[in-house]
Amino acid sequence: MNTFGNLFRVTSFGESHGPLIGGVIDGCPAGVTIDHSVVESFMSLRRPGSSNLVTQRCEDDHVEFVSGIMNGFSTGMPIAFVIRNKDHHTAHYDNLENCFRPGHADYTYHAKYHGFRDWRGGGRASARETAVRSVAGAIASMLLRPLGVEVCAFVSRVGRISMPRETESRYFSMDPIELRDRTICSEVRCPDFECSEQMTREIISAKADKDSVGGMVSCVVKGVPIGWGEPVYDKLDAMLAGAMLGINAVKGFEVGDGFLLSSMKGSDSNDWMYPFQDKFQSETNHCGGILGGISNGKDIIFRVAFKPTPTIAKPQMTIDINNHPIALDAKGRHDPAVVIRGVAVVESMAWITLADAFLMSKSSSPVE
Amino acid sequence: MNTFGNLFRVTSFGESHGPLIGGVIDGCPAGVTIDHSVVESFMSLRRPGSSNLVTQRCEDDHVEFVSGIMNGFSTGMPIAFVIRNKDHHTAHYDNLENCFRPGHADYTYHAKYHGFRDWRGGGRASARETAVRSVAGAIASMLLRPLGVEVCAFVSRVGRISMPRETESRYFSMDPIELRDRTICSEVRCPDFECSEQMTREIISAKADKDSVGGMVSCVVKGVPIGWGEPVYDKLDAMLAGAMLGINAVKGFEVGDGFLLSSMKGSDSNDWMYPFQDKFQSETNHCGGILGGISNGKDIIFRVAFKPTPTIAKPQMTIDINNHPIALDAKGRHDPAVVIRGVAVVESMAWITLADAFLMSKSSSPVE
């Protein structure tokens, strides 16, 4: 359904071509400083139209908060907000009322809801909905940053161009401020100049072919204290996995060395621990900062796989609502590589998930 | 926490070396035929001790149902059950009271719960707990099989030995009865004779080296009707991802072509649709049977990455509860490759997740 989270709960509403989209964040404690410029920075990171590599739909994404904030602080009440839809050209989608785009949710929504659906621009299934998650991610960040938590995601693969693991590792270790600056400066949201150039060419080439490309987002979370995550079913990595697979176009998730671990040996994959002050240190982080579903105090590392944008300008075979075959020639404005904007959504969902894990850990903390 | 699911809810309790483990399945509708031989088949698939490739802990895993069943049918009341722990040699774990095994949850539990923990055999973090999930998976299967749903998982990688995608694809298409038979016959739970042989050698070799290996489980679900999965936050793949990452030692999940999609083009990754009777057909299934978080009626396909068993007989460096360095020499009986027993747990969690999605789809089905 349309609420995410146990204690830090985000409820989302609105369709791509409806009057507005919006959300309600319930459970954010009182006393959080709400800084609108942070919200704006989250929105601008995901905003389409920032370069010719992404869709040209141009929304100013003005976020109007209508509840839960007083004198610049959260009040503990639900923080609600709306974002007006402005630049939606429903005409571009006219043929979608009766036809199911391959790779999209048109068919499954039509079938599940017996034809009752807002087909305009994909309705609720449109990536437009993720703007709500960005606002909620911004609020979550304002709750967690004072605790020293920082989340940095970046593109580590676009089509055939893949950032080497050693390079990725270097960026994971980088100061988060510098890492974010580099990421924001890149049109493809890749902090590595060389990779960024190649990825850009890969996207331009796909676009020229009326095609699209998939990609991967890598994410590092710093500063999470030991103890977030509630075994055995609300493990921190399980929560993150659910959050990430809930993002449009995401088809895979891994934590730490992930799938690579499936071909490794135990003697290579365990992170040895050494005493360090009152905690521990380790030279490796194969586990990605989570053991037994609980954060161990090291950087949390995960990756998210995005499929290529299903909407492409090339003709594709599909069916219409009368179950007749048709060749679809997509119009509308679409990202040739959704992974670019995916960076913002991955970061936001990570913030939201961490905020939820933080509040759960507060309630489960041992009695004094 | 210790309950999984929204409407088909599994609550698990018990520690590895406590008197018993058990579970409560709430929300199972009345009228489901409860066949104890099905429970037994689920238990025997995951039971350790079935070959020398897995741990030699020998539990008969007798499941005693204590609630929710009358005259062989579910009554709609909570189905509760207990499984006595018999073959636990706590002595083998004596040194674990004060020391944190690398790659295990010992440290994070100790820190999160301020030292209040049942350290014997890993307590709740032990894979012993997954026996509960097998029982719940068996009950879920009895709810769903009459609807025509079937779940088949198998090992598709062990360490360096990886089943080729074309081979995997062939098994995904196989009749599920035959596929299961082949899988059960293999000591390593791999339906392909050649791969199975190689995987067995890989495990024997690792064991000889006092080491362990990781692996991957592939899973196909057949017969799910169109319309399971509740967007935008209870998408079927998001639910599966959360379920799988909640399994011990799992570090990655992908649906359909998964991570491979991140390097593909849209023109190659969309599944074209053609009319077929009152539904549709497609030659490909890159999306893995789920679009927009909703099942589209095709086979649901996903993969799960397991890390190597962290407990190995080789000495490893770690710390004790006084934060002193020690070299740990593991005793106890452990799987050299958890992925083998992982097959049963992946299947069970898939059944449970699907049962939950089924019940949710009942409540969300359109009014007549």
Add this chain to the structure above:
Amino acid sequence: MNTFGNLFRVTSFGESHGPLIGGVIDGCPAGVTIDHSVVESFMSLRRPGSSNLVTQRCEDDHVEFVSGIMNGFSTGMPIAFVIRNKDHHTAHYDNLENCFRPGHADYTYHAKYHGFRDWRGGGRASARETAVRSVAGAIASMLLRPLGVEVCAFVSRVGRISMPRETESRYFSMDPIELRDRTICSEVRCPDFECSEQMTREIISAKADKDSVGGMVSCVVKGVPIGWGEPVYDKLDAMLAGAMLGINAVKGFEVGDGFLLSSMKGSDSNDWMYPFQDKFQSETNHCGGILGGISNGKDIIFRVAFKPTPTIAKPQMTIDINNHPIALDAKGRHDPAVVIRGVAVVESMAWITLADAFLMSKSSSPVE
């Protein structure tokens, strides 16, 4: 927190004197006919300003739906709506920033949220928030009325004026259309002409004394089939009790003969059952249509006690935020008897609770 319900979930947001209030209804199935005139009828039933017996705050309560409806039908997506606040005179409440009204939530909100609160008009604690519940109740009614369910509430006590049980019983048995018409026609929402007259005088008298009065709402629900309510913790009466005590100013709830049963004997309080067609009939309904937490097919009957409006024009002793004593002389516009508008809120919460119970019963219905 700010979401009510398990499967039919209502999330509410907005403060009394903020720009707007609104709500999100998640879980309403697709295909429900959305009739705006029904929404309007729910809003007008609770709207203040309808007579001089209630507060003179004059809101037109225009409900703008922004999500989840297409071509007049629900789509299965979240139904979201906003209602602008127009007629709020924050100036009337200026003194409330620093002072805690007795009988109100000012003090508890201030203390719980460490002073971070929207004190204007009571913020979230204001009865203004219940307008959201009326909209959600209207939507729930559109889901359930086609099933034959009808909810009718009316005022059965105002201060010292109490409708006799036999009279109440007569109205419970009345055709619901006629009962509603009579209730709406009464300024005090009491279907009995004689009682209505006396209650009006009671309120006028209290108002003249710069005072307020409490009251009671009686409610009958017709047409609920056998089987709604999920034991042992989501019993239908437990859900209704939680819903009703969640309404502002409500301090008591009883089902069937309620508190009267505590002084009765078993031989007088059991409802004997006689065969009737394929069901049963009974001459009495002491249990109020619910046995073991499950509807038994008879009328569901319950009562809700409202305390007097705490805001009165008489001076009262209280404290300010500096913990100094002050005499408070209330301004602003308030209902002398909240129970009148309580009728609409009781009805709405009943509809919402029943919609939730209905969807839960769908998922828990036995397999065929």
Add this chain to the structure above:
Amino acid sequence: MNTFGNLFRVTSFGESHGPLIGGVIDGCPAGVTIDHSVVESFMSLRRPGSSNLVTQRCEDDHVEFVSGIMNGFSTGMPIAFVIRNKDHHTAHYDNLENCFRPGHADYTYHAKYHGFRDWRGGGRASARETAVRSVAGAIASMLLRPLGVEVCAFVSRVGRISMPRETESRYFSMDPIELRDRTICSEVRCPDFECSEQMTREIISAKADKDSVGGMVSCVVKGVPIGWGEPVYDKLDAMLAGAMLGINAVKGFEVGDGFLLSSMKGSDSNDWMYPFQDKFQSETNHCGGILGGISNGKDIIFRVAFKPTPTIAKPQMTIDINNHPIALDAKGRHDPAVVIRGVAVVESMAWITLADAFLMSKSSSPVE
């Protein structure tokens, strides 16, 4: 369904005449001292067979904890326990397989679950299930008592014998240790000697008439700090109401002056506040310690109405599963006044609800 609570979650299982009943308490923080004598005191308070005023079913109610406790402390893991059923004489209930007792849940369970039910002794609907709540209540008390919270319930009405409000008020103000001692000493769980005598006679008289009587439980909670309860839908009184109506045979709930408030004036029902140290004091407590759904630091006061035991030895008319009329002559052993054992269940559910509210308030507490 069969789980109560949001963060302190109690899951109950088992039927009256099954092999055992049991429960799982999830969310209890680590570090709580588990004192078995406290559990025993809770069990003995509710245990039947303690006098000839209650049912003669004789269970020793030995509670076997099987999970979540180590060295006498909770570990943060699910606390699970089982209680064997010993003294159940299913033969007494033989006629119940085919017949529906009036005032019981036999008929509604039969209809809801399409005949799949454990009819023996009422199955899950039997008061036997409440033994689970007593254990959970005992655990909750061990979490909260160190915070200074104390819960005391007592019988304030049995049939026609009602404790006067002034007397009740005196007991509410009494030291809780003394109040409990007096309550436990009374066979009818009434701390007032005179009332107790009369109530005893009322029950003996009903029993002699082969009849039963209803009753009321009054409860006071001391020591709850300001700030428990989460508006607007998890108000503390709404949570308590849901908890209490979820108890077998309960038909009404009121907080503070409750239904009496419905006939009062605002000038009489507001609790004026005066400065007192860093908090406030008030001479009255009409609101019962809760304002706006949040505890205000005063005693929390509520009352619960129980209907008479529906099983009586007098013949009653009812129907069988073939919808034929029969005259039922009840056998089995039953309480002539369930309200006596209701005291223990009310206390336990209050402790559980408060534990839940406490954990929720931890997560919602403002940031520093």
